[in-house]
Amino acid sequence: MNLMFRKILYILLLLNLLRIIPGCCECDETTRPFSFNKTDIVNLNNTGPWPEYTDSDTMRPAAVAFSVSLFDSAGYFYAQAPAVETFGFSKAQAFAKCDCAFPFMANQHLTDIRIESLTPLSPDLPAGDVSALFVAKPTSNAASGNLYIPLNDLCRQTIGKVYYDGGIESFELYLKTTVQHAEVRFAFQFTFSDNLVLRDTTRLITIAER
Amino acid sequence: MKKALYLLYFLLATLLLIYPAEGMAQQTGSGERLSVDLQAGIRTYHRDSLPDGKNIDFLNFLDTGTGWDAFQFIGLTVSLKTSDRWTFTSNLKLYSDFGPGHFGIASQYSFRKACGLFHGGLRGVFGVSKLYINQFNQYHVRNDSGFIADLNPNYRQINLTDLNLGVNPFATLDTRRFHLKLAAGAGINLFIPFSETIVQKQVNGNLKRELRYNTKPGTAIYADAELTARFDLLKSEDLNAGIMLQAGVLFSRRALPYLRETNTWTYENTVSDDIRPAKEWFSRSDVSMGIYLGL
Numbered sequence: 001m002n003l004m005f006r007k008i009l010y011i012l013l014l015l016n017l018l019r020i021i022p023g024c025c026e027c028d029e030t031t032r033p034f035s036f037n038k039t040d041i042v043n044l045n046n047t048g049p050w051p052e053y054t055d056s057d058t059m060r061p062a063a064v065a066f067s068v069s070l071f072d073s074a075g076y077f078y079a080q081a082p083a084v085e086t087f088g089f090s091k092a093q094a095f096a097k098c099d100c101a102f103p104f105m106a107n108q109h110l111t112d113i114r115i116e117s118l119t120p121l122s123p124d125l126p127a128g129d130v131s132a133l134f135v136a137k138p139t140s141n142a143a144s145g146n147l148y149i150p151l152n153d154l155c156r157q158t159i160g161k162v163y164y165d166g167g168i169e170s171f172e173l174y175l176k177t178t179v180q181h182a183e184v185r186f187a188f189q190f191t192f193s194d195n196l197v198l199r200d201t202t203r204l205i206t207i208a209e210r
Numbered sequence: 211m212k213k214a215l216y217l218l219y220f221l222l223a224t225l226l227l228i229y230p231a232e233g234m235a236q237q238t239g240s241g242e243r244l245s246v247d248l249q250a251g252i253r254t255y256h257r258d259s260l261p262d263g264k265n266i267d268f269l270n271f272l273d274t275g276t277g278w279d280a281f282q283f284i285g286l287t288v289s290l291k292t293s294d295r296w297t298f299t300s301n302l303k304l305y306s307d308f309g310p311g312h313f314g315i316a317s318q319y320s321f322r323k324a325c326g327l328f329h330g331g332l333r334g335v336f337g338v339s340k341l342y343i344n345q346f347n348q349y350h351v352r353n354d355s356g357f358i359a360d361l362n363p364n365y366r367q368i369n370l371t372d373l374n375l376g377v378n379p380f381a382t383l384d385t386r387r388f389h390l391k392l393a394a395g396a397g398i399n400l401f402i403p404f405s406e407t408i409v410q411k412q413v414n415g416n417l418k419r420e421l422r423y424n425t426k427p428g429t430a431i432y433a434d435a436e437l438t439a440r441f442d443l444l445k446s447e448d449l450n451a452g453i454m455l456q457a458g459v460l461f462s463r464r465a466l467p468y469l470r471e472t473n474t475w476t477y478e479n480t481v482s483d484d485i486r487p488a489k490e491w492f493s494r495s496d497v498s499m500g501i502y503l504g505l
Contacts, residue, residue, distance in 0.1 A: 062416060150478065
């Protein structure tokens with residue numbers, strides 16, 4: 001009898017171990033669709049080691065930078081997904097309720113970024129297309145590398161991209177040249193694979209040596 | 211992980227020495243001698259810290275650029291004399307952080323003929339040593355004006371691993387209680403390659419650049435010498451124990467060549483430079499004293 005009791009205890013112990021070993025939440029990984037239809041541009045202060053958001057419209061001549069967000073105006077930043085329930089002997093888990101969020105996938109991807117200067121940048125650079133003078137840095141958690149990437153690489157990265165952090169495509173744009181004009185302003189044009197074109201304009205930036 | 215690996219090597223080598231010793235002793239009955247010594251000492255590395263040149267020279271940053279790197283250590287050596295002619299030795303030095311700083315193995319062949327109290331022989335040695343390159347980013351801090359020279363705010367330390375493989379003819383002088391051994395020879399040494407990255411950003415500007423250093427072994431020929439003096443305090447047929455003093459020195463003309471990849475703004479146009487700093491005198495010296503037990 002005693003031996004039988006110990007055997008049952010042993011089997012129960014094994015079953016409980018099986019509960020603990022795969023103790024992570026199982027979330028529904030099905031992507032939720034969304035569409036880019038809105039833009040937001042924020043000025044960056046890039047004078048120090050790392051860029052910072054700023055409300056100021058003043059930038060240094062060699063540190064003209066902007067943060068851009070493309071998103072769905074319906075605001076699908078976070079969608080809670082139900083945890084996948086299993087029948088019978090349930091698994092052990094750290095939280096009473098699994099915090100599952102649906103990943104997002106956009107209905108379209110970026111195909112082109114065109115940046116136009118509405119003011120001259122220097123005597124050699126009149127107002128006009130200055131896309132080639134900009135580089136980008138993705139800001140999502142999946143972004144890698146220490147340097148910037150060309151704008152067309154940024155567009156390529158949005159093809160088939162799954163957005164785990166919310167349905168926002170965010171990146172930073174940095175001007176490579178030194179501005180020799182007191183004030184600058186840029187118009188951004190984002191073209192998507194479904195021929196949608198989103199346009200937005202920066203605020204008027206005052207260039208200050210100090 | 212590296213420490214564990216060093217310890218594993220040492221334990222394996224020691225086991226290899228001890229187990230055959232027991233086995234053979236049973237087979238032959240005599241002839242094998244096992245010796246263990248424990249020492250405390252100091253190891254120094256020296257290589258002149260030269261003025262900054264056009265390119266970084268990593269060896270300028272041995273112990274923050276003073277040219278000296280010094281370590282206190284505790285050394286444990288296990289030797290097995292399997293016959294009158296062959297002796298095998300493994301040696302581990304633990305630095306003051308109790309991390310393995312040196313691991314070495316040696317096999318020694320003694321010539322049959324003796325000349326009075328003198329014996330001679332040949333010894334093959336293999337050693338792995340650790341030294342540090344500290345704050346090498348200071349080169350960029352001093353030379354790259356207009357840039358935040360290193361975006362990595364951490365203390366920049368590189369564990370540099372030095373390998374040496376050599377042959378030492380040796381001579382011993384053995385009296386009843388006093389034993390002196392002088393070994394001197396040559397070999398090759400090399401540094402295990404490492405990679406380091408420096409990311410820089412223009413002050414008040416968007417310009418960023420990345421310097422990626424991939425070092426090469428920097429193989430060089432060395433000359434070394436070692437003097438060991440032992441004095442038996444206890445001596446019997448089966449056991450001898452005593453005190454010992456050991457000093458060794460290694461000289462080499464060394465450099466740490468590397469491939470530098472520079473990327474500016476993006477990773478699109480990588481500029482590669484093969485940098486070969488001039489060879490400079492490099493030395494390693496050890497002084498230690500301790501006790502030994504021979505069975």
